[in-house]
Amino acid sequence: MTAAVYPGSFDPVHSGHLDVILRAREIFERVVVGVLDNDQKRYLFSVEERVELIRQSLGAATDIGVRPFSGLAVEFANQERAGVIIRGLRAVSDLDSEFQMALMNRRLEPRVHTVFLTTGFANVFLSSSILKDVCAHGGGIEGLCPPVVEAALRARLAPVPAAPARNG
Ligand code: PNS
Numbered sequence: 001m002t003a004a005v006y007p008g009s010f011d012p013v014h015s016g017h018l019d020v021i022l023r024a025r026e027i028f029e030r031v032v033v034g035v036l037d038n039d040q041k042r043y044l045f046s047v048e049e050r051v052e053l054i055r056q057s058l059g060a061a062t063d064i065g066v067r068p069f070s071g072l073a074v075e076f077a078n079q080e081r082a083g084v085i086i087r088g089l090r091a092v093s094d095l096d097s098e099f100q101m102a103l104m105n106r107r108l109e110p111r112v113h114t115v116f117l118t119t120g121f122a123n124v125f126l127s128s129s130i131l132k133d134v135c136a137h138g139g140g141i142e143g144l145c146p147p148v149v150e151a152a153l154r155a156r157l158a159p160v161p162a163a164p165a166r167n168g
Contacts, residue, residue: 003030004084004115007073010035011043012152013054014131014145016123020088023117025064028084032065034076044132044156057146074109082112089116090124132157 004024010017010033024031033054037047045053047068054066069076077085085105087098102114119126126144135141136157141150 002028002083003032003081004028004086005032005034005073005077005080005082006086007034007036007069007076009041009043009128010050010054011128012045012050012131012145012149013057014123014126014128014149015143016088016090016119016126017054018057018146019120019123020086020117021058021064022061024086025061028086030063030065030082031086032067032080032082034067034069034073034080037068037070039070045152049152053149053152056148072108074105074112077112078109085112085114087114087116088119090119090126 004027006021006024008017021031021033035047035050035054043050051066051068058064058066065080067080069079073085077083085102087102089095089098098116102116105112105114123144131141131144132153135150135153141153145153
C-alpha cells in the first residue's frame with residue numbers, strides 16, 4: 001500500500017471533493033490533501049481558509065492530512081513521500097486537461113502515478129466555480145457542500161441583485 005496526495009485548488013471544497021477524499025482513504029495507506037497556493041491566481045478564500053474549511057469538513061477523519069503547497073504537484077508528492085497523485089474525474093469534459101496534466105506529471109516524475117477516481121452521480125455537474133456562482137446569485141446550495149462551507153460562502157458572497165426589468 002502506498003501513500004497518496006490529492007492536489008487541488010479547493011476554492012472551496014465541495015461534496016464531490018469530499019467523496020473523492022473519503023474513497024481515496026479506503027484505498028491508500030495515507031492520504032494528504034494538497035491545497036495549491038498560487039499567487040498568480042485569484043481565489044475567493046485564502047489558502048489558510050481553504051485548508052481550514054477542508055479540515056472542518058472532514059471532522060473526525062483526522063487521519064487525513066491537509067496541507068498548503070506551492071510549486072509542482074509532483075514535488076509535493078515527493079515531499080509527502082507519496083507514490084500517487086489522485087484526481088477526481090467528473091465527465092468526459094475533464095479528460096482532456098486531466099490527461100495532459102497526468103502525462104506532464106509523469107514526465108516530470110515517473111515514480112509518481114496518477115490515479116483517477118470517478119465522482120459519484122450526484123456530483124457529476126458540481127464544481128467550486130458553479131457553487132460560487134449559484135451562491136452569489138442567492139440560489140440554494142444545500143447538500144452540495146458541507147454546512148461550514150455553505151456558511152463561509154454566504155458570508156463572503158453577497159447575492160448579486162437581479163437587473164431591474166426594462167419597461168417599453
Ligand atoms: O482543483 P484544480 O484547480 O483543478 O487543481 C489543479 C492542480 C492544483 C492540481 C494543478 O493546477 C497543479 O497541479 N498545479 C501545480 C503546478 C503543477 O504541478 N503543474 C504541472 C502539472 S501540469
